[in-house]
Amino acid sequence: MDIRMAGVTKVFDQDIVALEDVHLSVDSGEFLYLVGTTGSGKTTLLRILSREYIATRGQVTVGDRNLRKIGRSELPFYRREVGVVFQDFKLLSDLSALENVSFALEAMGLPPRIVQNRANEVIDQVGLWRRRFLKPPQLSGGEQQRVAIARAMASSPSVFLADEPTGNLDIRTSEEIMKLLLSINAAGTTVLVATHDRNMVDAYRQRLVELHNGRIRRDERRGRYLLDDEL
Amino acid sequence: MDIRMAGVTKVFDQDIVALEDVHLSVDSGEFLYLVGTTGSGKTTLLRILSREYIATRGQVTVGDRNLRKIGRSELPFYRREVGVVFQDFKLLSDLSALENVSFALEAMGLPPRIVQNRANEVIDQVGLWRRRFLKPPQLSGGEQQRVAIARAMASSPSVFLADEPTGNLDIRTSEEIMKLLLSINAAGTTVLVATHDRNMVDAYRQRLVELHNGRIRRDERRGRYLLDDEL
Amino acid sequence: MTSFRYALRDTFRLLFRHWGLSLLTLVTAASVLYILGFTGLFSLNLRQMISRVEGGLVVQVFMKKGQNADPVVALVKTMPTVTSAAAVSPEQALEKLRAKLGNQARAVTLLGENPLPWSVEVQVGRAEQIAPLVRDLIAVPEVEEVLYSGKLVERLTTISRAATTASGTILVLAAIISTLVIFNTIRIAIYSRREEIEVMLLVGATRTYISLPFVIQGTLLGAGGALLAIAGIWGTYASIMNAVRTSLPFLDIIVDRRTLLQFFLLLFATGATLGWVCSWLAVSRFISRASRAK
Amino acid sequence: MTSFRYALRDTFRLLFRHWGLSLLTLVTAASVLYILGFTGLFSLNLRQMISRVEGGLVVQVFMKKGQNADPVVALVKTMPTVTSAAAVSPEQALEKLRAKLGNQARAVTLLGENPLPWSVEVQVGRAEQIAPLVRDLIAVPEVEEVLYSGKLVERLTTISRAATTASGTILVLAAIISTLVIFNTIRIAIYSRREEIEVMLLVGATRTYISLPFVIQGTLLGAGGALLAIAGIWGTYASIMNAVRTSLPFLDIIVDRRTLLQFFLLLFATGATLGWVCSWLAVSRFISRASRAK
Ligand SMILES: Nc1ncnc2c1ncn2[C@@H]1O[C@H](COP(=O)(O)OP(=O)(O)OP(=O)(O)O)[C@@H](O)[C@H]1O
């Protein structure tokens, strides 16, 4: 699905402007890095796309849906088409890694056998087969992050939003995850990745959007991760 | 304070061996990177030092304390001497950034005026002055991470344990945090930093210990971050 | 269908993963329903005792000298409020008087001819039906005098009314309090799972999918609490029945198994319904709050 | 000292940041204490009424023909259990008999000479004191006969004993249930803050520092709940007193302000203590569990 943001501004209480007049257009099947210093608005942008937040001003459409007009009963169905890797994982701590994945699939009403197969498959893909029965508090940070990735990709969403998917991973594992994201993208899914990971951004060049104080500062087809003094 | 670990092994349920026969000696005032792939045991090692976990086998002493023998009533006082930046931050979500720092100081029984001054000081040092009244859910990932750092350093601990303190930070901010850690270390504090951040490790060379499957694989005075195939 | 199976499994997950919480909720529900049930039984018994006392009230109708009791007995048979009517001959009346006087009975033996008239003893079911009955009886020409303990009837009427109001009020109060406590407990229990609910919403679970396990759980806890309460009440009440039977046999407490069974079924239904409605309300509010976009 | 100031501030933080939770706990505590208080008042009233009835029991002592009542009056004055004793002359006795006979009074007017003896009406405070009294009176040579409603006394004795046991049991039950519900509610409320407790432990807070705000909070909620409950009970009880005064004036319910005040103070203390002990137990258990090293 394609994403269109036009003049999107997000203002929080106390006049904190997290996003300001953002125009962004992502075609169906594109891969996009979202970079920017901490607090520049990456997570806020992704949250607007997952309809956790509603833009204070501006238009957001994903596929043929106007996010401002999604009703209470339609929201779950929208969310099933959008896979999200949350920056803080948001795993259920009393479910095992495998159950964390399968319960998300179950919530979509899929029959048990399909759920089991798919959950096993993605847990294996993120390299957690041997850890699948452990619960999040028993997993290392990187392992938790991979459970979060597995859960987000399990439902084969049309849009994949990943907030720092390699923030807790070593370089080798990061590379594997990046390859996974690229393969998801290759299957036609639109992928947005918010990241600070310079190594990855430079190793796998893709469209790169840089946020600065809530505004888009750069939008390049095969951008490199640049520091302020390198601009 | 110095840290001595001798033959430390940590086995969890289901025979998961997170650390195996670790011998590590860190002198008072040293700075040490802890690296290793995800799941290699970095967090487990730090948790043994903060007495969240007790080693299954082996001896651990910090300063003149044998960690196996710390009693229930002594534990709080030990923990005050050890500042910890947790991988998942562990901030209280209904306290503001500033309060998250000050409450930790208050818990040590410091008088209000000293608490206020010190909390303001460290919040400013990590660059959150303008965000100090926001609560964790209102802060970006990197901002939360800096609150966690501020809280850990506020009490001027003798040992500073940081688990991925730059995992959610961009390169520029990471550098500032690294400088902060180095200045804490320069003041005589023993600092252990578990990290995946190759850029930082290579930019600020320090003693480097690499864990691999729970065992120490490398221990170099000014080590570089190497991938398996670079060894 | 599948999602109902998931819901059932999740219910048991909720119940057993947080079994401490479940147990606390269960015990609270049981305690509260115990109180509610006991209050209910108490009201039932109160009403029964009062109606027994009321049923024992007697109106004495004295006929004029030389008249027998037939006209009054005939009239009274047509009245729906009258539960019994017995004619008393002068001889029987004298016997009774003697018995009643006890040690002063010698006074009676000093009488010559029996001076007492025919009379009828009439009983009704409820104290407040006495006043109209008396009015009708006095209108009968053959009746000399109608005697009844006016003050007692008045008292009984007010006591009966007061007891009805009181037991009703107590029951309503107990019901309100039970609902409050159960609702609060379930809400607090759900409050401690708010993160779970938030995460479920974020991954696209529907409201029904999220709430079903909580609602089933609430219903089970309510029903389970009710069962515990019933067991407790049965235990206490059985020992009360025993104690009453041996030492206060004149007290008319309810021992009829059919009535008690119905009562317990009602309590069970109340517990399950309370658990159901309360958990549904509580979880709905949470879902609404958590799914509000900021 | 400073840490107590922190504790106070944190208490209010707990109370108001999670005000929904506090309110739920408060209402639950109030509800439960309302029930407890009401049960208490009910027991008090029950005992008072029974003791009034018992105090109204009369033992009639009939003297031998020609003897006056003085020896019995003299004897009875020395007995500590006797609350009143009144001599009745034969003339008074005849008057009473006439009144008692009602419409059969004509029988008495037919008597010639007054056949009735001197008698004494003796009252004691408690039904169970009657049997020994009677034994002593019968031993007096001038006494012809001692009359008392044996069955009634027996009944009253058992009723009085049963009521004492019952009201005691009910009170104990209510107290246990209150404790359970309040403890559970506080525990569930604390359960939802377990992360907070864990974090505090990790940054080196002492047990006291962590528990103090929870304990103060629990005490305040218990005390606040008790105040609400007292207000509620006062409201209900005042309207009951009113209703009783106007329509059941013969019912002896407690209206003495001093007694009620003492009772309410006791209830307040109970609420505060319950809140205190329960929150202390609950938070201690949590801290112990959370601080166990793995
Ligand atoms: N709910 C909120 N209320 C108030 N301010 C908020 C809220 N959410 C975000 N902000 C503010 O908006 C700004 C942007 O936050 P955002 O989380 O989008 O940053 P980010 O680019 O994801 O940063 P990071 O790389 O550190 O995760 C931050 O300064 C943050 O304090």
Ligand SMILES: Nc1ncnc2c1ncn2[C@@H]1O[C@H](COP(=O)(O)OP(=O)(O)OP(=O)(O)O)[C@@H](O)[C@H]1O
């Ligand atoms: N409480 C626990 N119970 C069972 N297994 C555990 C527990 N804690 C950690 N482990 C296991 O021990 C191993 C080491 O975990 P640890 O958190 O120390 O890794 P790490 O080096 O910090 O990894 P990362 O870089 O991903 O944070 C992991 O495989 C993890 O699954």
Ligand SMILES: [Mg+2]
């Ligand atoms: Mg972010």
Ligand SMILES: [Mg+2]
């Ligand atoms: Mg770790």
